[in-house]
Amino acid sequence: MTAKPFVFPSLGRLLVYGVLLLAAVFFLLPLYAMLVTSLKDAGEIRSTSLLALPGSFNTAAWSSAWSSACTGVACNGLRPYFWNSVTMTVPAVLASTLWGALNGYVLSQWKFRGSDTLFGLLLFGVFMPFQVVLLPMSQVLGMLGLSSSIAGLVLVHCMAGLAGTTLFFRNYYAAIPKELVNAARMDGAGFWQIFWRIVLPLSTPIFMVTLIWQFTNIWNDFLFGVVFSGTESKPITVGLNNLANTSSSVKAYNVDMAAAIIAGLPTMAIYVLAGKFFVRGLTAGAVKG
Amino acid sequence: MASSLDIAGINKRFGKDDKSVEVLHKVDIQVAPGEFLILVGPSGCGKSTLLNIIAGLEEPTEGEVRIAGQNVVGMPPRDRDIAMVFQSYALYPTLSVADNIGFALEMRKMPRAERKRRIDEVATMLQIGHLLDRRPSQLSGGQRQRVAMGRALARQPQLFLFDEPLSNLDAKLRVEMRAEIKRLHQASGITSVYVTHDQVEAMTLGSRIAVMKGGVVQQLGTPHDIYNRPANTYVATFIGSPTMNLLRGSASDGQFTMQGAALDLALPQGAAGDVLLGVRPEHLVLRDGGAWHGRVSVVEPTGPDTYVMVDTDAGTLTLRTDAQTRVQPGDAVGLAVEPANAHWFDAGSENRLA
Amino acid sequence: MKNSFETWLPKLVVAPAFVLGFAFIYGLMAWNGVLSFSASRMLPNYEWVGLAQYEKLWAMDRWWVALKNLGIFGVGYVGGSLAIGVLLAVLLDQKIRAEGALRTIYLYPMALSFVVTGTAWKWLLNPSLGLEKLMHGWGFASFSFGWLVETDRAIYCIVIAAIWQSAGFAMALFLAGLRGIDDSIIRAAQVDGASLPRIYWRIVLPALRPVFFSTLMVLSHLAIKSFDLVMALTAGGPGYATDVPATFMYTMSFSRGQIGLGAASATMMLATVAALVVPYLYSELRTKPHDR
Numbered sequence: 063m064t065a066k067p068f069v070f071p072s073l074g075r076l077l078v079y080g081v082l083l084l085a086a087v088f089f090l091l092p093l094y095a096m097l098v099t100s101l102k103d104a105g106e107i108r109s110t111s112l113l114a115l116p117g118s119f120n121t122a123a124w125s126s127a128w129s130s131a132c133t134g135v136a137c138n139g140l141r142p143y144f145w146n147s148v149t150m151t152v153p154a155v156l157a158s159t160l161w162g163a164l165n166g167y168v169l170s171q172w173k174f175r176g177s178d179t180l181f182g183l184l185l186f187g188v189f190m191p192f193q194v195v196l197l198p199m200s201q202v203l204g205m206l207g208l209s210s211s212i213a214g215l216v217l218v219h220c221m222a223g224l225a226g227t228t229l230f231f232r233n234y235y236a237a238i239p240k241e242l243v244n245a246a247r248m249d250g251a252g253f254w255q256i257f258w259r260i261v262l263p264l265s266t267p268i269f270m271v272t273l274i275w276q277f278t279n280i281w282n283d284f285l286f287g288v289v290f291s292g293t294e295s296k297p298i299t300v301g302l303n304n305l306a307n308t309s310s311s312v313k314a315y316n317v318d319m320a321a322a323i324i325a326g327l328p329t330m331a332i333y334v335l336a337g338k339f340f341v342r343g344l345t346a347g348a349v350k351g
Numbered sequence: 352m353a354s355s356l357d358i359a360g361i362n363k364r365f366g367k368d369d370k371s372v373e374v375l376h377k378v379d380i381q382v383a384p385g386e387f388l389i390l391v392g393p394s395g396c397g398k399s400t401l402l403n404i405i406a407g408l409e410e411p412t413e414g415e416v417r418i419a420g421q422n423v424v425g426m427p428p429r430d431r432d433i434a435m436v437f438q439s440y441a442l443y444p445t446l447s448v449a450d451n452i453g454f455a456l457e458m459r460k461m462p463r464a465e466r467k468r469r470i471d472e473v474a475t476m477l478q479i480g481h482l483l484d485r486r487p488s489q490l491s492g493g494q495r496q497r498v499a500m501g502r503a504l505a506r507q508p509q510l511f512l513f514d515e516p517l518s519n520l521d522a523k524l525r526v527e528m529r530a531e532i533k534r535l536h537q538a539s540g541i542t543s544v545y546v547t548h549d550q551v552e553a554m555t556l557g558s559r560i561a562v563m564k565g566g567v568v569q570q571l572g573t574p575h576d577i578y579n580r581p582a583n584t585y586v587a588t589f590i591g592s593p594t595m596n597l598l599r600g601s602a603s604d605g606q607f608t609m610q611g612a613a614l615d616l617a618l619p620q621g622a623a624g625d626v627l628l629g630v631r632p633e634h635l636v637l638r639d640g641g642a643w644h645g646r647v648s649v650v651e652p653t654g655p656d657t658y659v660m661v662d663t664d665a666g667t668l669t670l671r672t673d674a675q676t677r678v679q680p681g682d683a684v685g686l687a688v689e690p691a692n693a694h695w696f697d698a699g700s701e702n703r704l705a
Numbered sequence: 706m707k708n709s710f711e712t713w714l715p716k717l718v719v720a721p722a723f724v725l726g727f728a729f730i731y732g733l734m735a736w737n738g739v740l741s742f743s744a745s746r747m748l749p750n751y752e753w754v755g756l757a758q759y760e761k762l763w764a765m766d767r768w769w770v771a772l773k774n775l776g777i778f779g780v781g782y783v784g785g786s787l788a789i790g791v792l793l794a795v796l797l798d799q800k801i802r803a804e805g806a807l808r809t810i811y812l813y814p815m816a817l818s819f820v821v822t823g824t825a826w827k828w829l830l831n832p833s834l835g836l837e838k839l840m841h842g843w844g845f846a847s848f849s850f851g852w853l854v855e856t857d858r859a860i861y862c863i864v865i866a867a868i869w870q871s872a873g874f875a876m877a878l879f880l881a882g883l884r885g886i887d888d889s890i891i892r893a894a895q896v897d898g899a900s901l902p903r904i905y906w907r908i909v910l911p912a913l914r915p916v917f918f919s920t921l922m923v924l925s926h927l928a929i930k931s932f933d934l935v936m937a938l939t940a941g942g943p944g945y946a947t948d949v950p951a952t953f954m955y956t957m958s959f960s961r962g963q964i965g966l967g968a969a970s971a972t973m974m975l976a977t978v979a980a981l982v983v984p985y986l987y988s989e990l991r992t993k994p995h996d997r
Contacts, residue, residue: 078796085793086810089869092825093813099828112829112839165722172715180723182986187730189982191930193954193971195729197964198736201749221729224722244408245441249455249502250429253714259454263445282818284933285951289959299820303937306824315828326821333816337809340816344874345881427711 100124100320107315123316127324131317133304136293140321143301146212147281150297154216155276158223162272163265165224166231167257171243181232187225196289203290210292218290219280226279227272230343234268235261267339274336275343278329298325353384353542354419354509356405361414363400363566374400375411375566382544382559387536389557390546392589397566398546402512405544407431418509429458434503435512438519440495442487442502449474449483452501473501476535493524500532504539511536511543517552529555550590554578562586584701587629587694593658593669596635598628599698610664614642617690619704622697626704629694632658635670637678641687643668647680661686734975740968747962758969767945768970771953774860778949779928781864782871786924787917789868790875795905797876798883808880811873819870823937826866827853856946859939863947867934871927875920882916883909922985929978950974 091113099107100123101116110117129139136142169181199218200209208214238261246256287297296304302325306318333340363375375397382388390398403409405416407428415422423431434455442451449470450457456466474480477497487495496516503511513532517525533556536543547553553560554574562569562577562585570582581587581595588594600609602622607614609628616628645663657676661668661684668686678684695704741759744752762768793811797804814822829835832851852858886909894904932951935941941948941956948956950970958967 075799078799078801082793082796082801082807085789086807089810089814089873092822092829092869095829096825107834111843112835161722165719168715168719172711174712174716177719184723184726184730185986186979186982187726189926189978189986190730190734191926191951191971191974191978193930193932193951194737194975195733196954196971197740197749197958197968198733201736202733221725224726224729228722239439239441241437241439241441242443244406244428245435245437245502246443246454247408247711248406248428248433248435249506250458251454252429253711253718255458260443260445278816282820282933284818284820284936285955288936289955299818299933302818302824303820306827306937307940315831315834318824319828322821322824326817329816329818330813333813334809337812341812341877344812344815345878 096319096323100127100316100323102316104312104314104316120316123314123320124324126314126317127305127320131305131314131321132308133301134308140298140301140305140324143296143298144324146291146295146301147298150212150215150219150295151277151280154219154223154280155273157216158220158227158276159269159272161220161224162227162229163231163262163269164257165228166233166235167261169228169232170235171238171240171256171261172253181228184225185229187222188229192222192285196285200290210290210295212291212295215286215290215295215297218286219283222286223276223279227276230272230275231265231268234265238264267342270336270339271343274332274339277332278340281329301325353540355384355417356380356382356388356510356542356544357415357417357420358382358401358405359415359417361401361404361411361416363397363404363409364412373566375404378414378566378568380561380568380571382542384542385540387543387545387556387558389553389560390544390563391548391550391553391560392563392569393548396563398548398563399514401563402435402514402544402546405510406433406435406512431510432506432508433510433512434506434508435514436499436503436516438515440487440499440516440519442495442498444487446486447483448479448485448487448490448498448501451487451498452505454502455506469505470501473505476504476538477501477531492520493528496520496528497531500535504535508541511541513543513545513547515547517547517549525552532556550592554590562589564589580703581629581694582703584627584629584696587696591631593632593671595694596630596632596668597696598630598665598668600626600628602626616642616688616693619695622695622704625698627696627698627701629696630668630688630692631694632669632671634688634692635668635686636688637670637672637676637684638687639685641685643687644683644685647678647682647684650678650680659684737968737971737975740965741972743965743968745964745968747964749964754965758965761966762969762973767948768950768953770945771948771950774947774949775929777860778864778867778931779925781861782867782928782931783921783924785864785868786871786875787920789872790879790920791913793872793876794879794883797880808873808877811876813873814870815874817870819931819933820937822866822870823934826862826869827938830862830865853939854943856943859943859947863931863935863938866938867928867931870934871924875924878916878920879913882913886912918985922982925981926978929974929981950977 095112098113098116101120102110103120103122106117127139129141130137131139133140133143169177203209203214203217208217242260243256246260251259282299283297284299284303287300288303291297291300302321305321358378358380361375361378362373364371364373366372378401380388390401392398400409404411407423407426411424414424416424418431443454446454452473453466453470456469470483471480474483477500479494479497479501482490482494482498487498490498499516517528520528529552545556557574559571559573560577561571564585570577570586577586577590581590584597588597598609600607602618602624605618607616607618607626607628618626643663643665645661647659648662648667649660651658652674655674656671657674659670659672659676659678661670663686670686672678696702697704739751740749742753742755744750744754797807801807830853832854837851853862890908891904894908899907930951931949932955935947935949935952939947941952950973954967954970954974957963957970
């Protein structure tokens with residue numbers, strides 16, 4: 063469907079563009095301020111205003127944020143946390159996405175009595191506040207010997223993401239015509255063959271959406287990170303928060319800003335490169351159609 | 352490789368106890384090897400459900416389906432050796448035409464060389480050899496239909512099932528493909544069951560037709576029987592276009608009376624009470640002083656014929672006459688029918704009388 | 706020979722999801738409930754104390770502050786995001802050049818972690834070096850924006866930052882909804898003589914009701930779960946002036962050694978979300994099964 067016919071006459075259009083531009087400024091301002099601040103030195107920060115350009119292109123804050131800033135007791139910058147996040151996010155994203163695909167396949171093409179009800183009950187997992195599993199989960203991780211470990215975080219993220227990924231795939235696969243699967247069944251294809259040869263090849267768009275959605279959520283997560291990680295396994299969000307809130311030394315805002323940008327870079331990059339899948343994930347998640 | 356198909360006492364119910372809906376009721380049909388059976392009826396009559404039960408995609412509540420004498424109820428579709436052509440063709444979108452046709456053979460682990468041979472054979476028969484490397488999305492509707500048939504043919508199964516395969520095609524293509532299907536059936540001789548809601552397809556394709564309504568087989572017979580000796584008013588009005596004219600009257604002592612006037616038409620033996628007289632449009636003739644008279648309301652020339660609708664005291668009657676007719680709307684005309692062309696039905700049960 | 710293979714394999718494949726999923730969701734939920742009825746403090750202690758933890762909870766000023774903040778934050782965040790979202794969506798729908806670029810700009814904050822957002826806005830709203838200083842530099846010498854460290858006002862900073870993050874999301878949903886409206890209805894109304902603003906009011910906006918409700922639902926539940934942003938922006942401070950139930954729960958459970966109390970607060974959060982979401986989910990799922 064195309065955009066609506068013109069609502070506003072030409073003076074109105076000026077107003078429309080004006081408001082839109084103002085909004086754009088509002089959204090871009092923080093990013094700009096972060097960037098600019100990260101390139102100034104301490105003196106400039108105190109003397110110049112928020113939006114002023116840096117006098118010189120000073121990348122000292124960046125290298126500090128990456129490798130030498132203090133995040134509590136340790137002063138190794140964000141680098142170790144960055145790699146922790148990578149180690150945690152990649153397996154969790156892959157596992158939860160694949161698991162969701164399999165579940166979605168069964169729940170849409172191989173329904174059985176009660177499967178819809180069970181799915182509905184599982185759906186609550188998309189909405190529930192995770193505060194309610196924090197305490198018991200710490201106990202469980204302790205029992206499994208996975209406390210304060212990246213593996214433990216991966217497990218938690220897989221469980222937390224299960225309902226969402228299953229939802230995405232199930233809704234997507236529900237649109238596959240039943241006749242297609244019936245034809246395959248008549249041709250002699252079994253459960254796995256249908257999945258492998260027919261359904262998966264059709265799944266590229268939803269895989270993209272789910273992978274990006276999961277990556278963004280897991281990389282950006284803070285709650286699980288701060289509760290379930292130990293000194294060696296903190297993800298980057300926790301590292302960033304520690305870095306920005308250390309009261310040990312004089313506040314180095316340029317380092318804080320550089321660190322924030324570093325933490326946000328992976329998901330921002332994905333957004334810029336594959337934005338349309340990201341948007342589809344957002345709209346699919348909310349519309350639940 | 353033609354096998355017989357026995358549909359015996361099939362019932363299908365959805366839901367439980369008093370909230371159940373009976374979709375199929377005591378369906379009994381015997382199909383001889385090599386026969387082409389048509390299941391025809393309006394949407395919701397159960398024909399597709401019956402087809403799915405034969406295929407194994409659904410299970411009956413009661414009854415048996417015997418293919419070559421063996422009851423297949425409970426067997427998964429893949430073990431029944433049945434090929435099906437779907438209304439939407441259901442071609443595998445990510446596979447090439449060749450792979451589509453050979454898919455079932457691949458599932459049965461046929462060696463590649465033999466598979467290729469079979470695929471080529473079928474492709475030549477259906478004239479789609481030049482399309483083997485294309486994807487379904489690159490094909491026209493008619494081409495997709497052929498690939499769907501090719502996929503079924505390549506299997507050389509015991510039984511062919513067709514689920515309204517021509518519904519998605521435009522009129523001209525439909526006529527072409529109808530002839531194609533008939534030709535292929537004659538060449539392959541495989542027992543076939545074909546579902547359609549189109550009565551023209553039913554009449555032209557089938558060796559026998561089962562007219563269905565509300566889950567019950569209304570009549571099972573050859574096209575000739577169905578057309579010339581419909582078992583009830585439903586079958587009579589379902590087959591034949593324009594629809595058969597039905598006139599209500601009463602019978603007593605061998606006399607048929609309509610609107611107070613007795614008509615000179617022989618009633619079947621023992622007919623009594625309210626009866627319906629059925630006359631097909633092509634059997635109504637214009638005759639001054641005939642049994643009915645009225646004014647012409649609409650004249651529809653179709654090319655080879657002309658349909659004329661006449662408003663009479665007995666209702667609007669439609670007659671078919673040749674294109675040379677001079678009849679105009681507003682003309683006063685008389686209509687009559689030869690006694691041999693009259694169909695008689697009991698008004699209450701709607702069944703044929705004799 | 707029954708269709709056995711095809712009937713049990715799918716169930717087997719999906720069983721781990723249901724078993725583990727239900728254990729995770731409902732099992733742990735129940736366990737949390739048990740903890741909330743126990744005397745646990747630093748460590749779990751399964752001595753039954755009935756509603757004692759809940760009584761303690763509701764007697765705490767800090768909890769009431771958290772609830773009040775949730776209310777303020779919820780209304781501000783959801784209301785603000787919806788309003789800005791609708792406005793931007795309606796404007797963007799007017800055949801705007803560079804629509805794609807503008808959409809990208811409005812939506813990118815959703816790709817960021819709330820921690821990044823919090824850190825950035827903490828700097829922007831820094832009392833002496835941030836926005837205030839900027840305004841002074843621009844000549845508004847009397848402008849003061851110490852909200853971030855003012856007990857009464859700090860919560861509004863969180864609202865602003867949260868709206869910045871999510872308004873684009875609301876916009877994306879509304880835009881999709883607007884685009885889904887059949888053009889021919891609009892044209893028919895125009896032919897019937899309705900003026901365009903009237904068309905918007907009587908036809909377009911009402912057609913957005915479903916989108917409105919699902920967006921409302923998602924934003925509300927995000928509001929209740931808000932933890933990351935608050936921690937990064939104010940850490941619940943100054944003092945506990947910007948505490949919300951989520952941060953309250955965290956602090957009680959993991960820094961104050963009050964597990965039972967924390968569990969009780971978590972249960973309260975769950976109850977709030979459930980009250981909101983369960984009716985919505987139920988009504989959505991009622992219609993769906995019949996479609997298939």
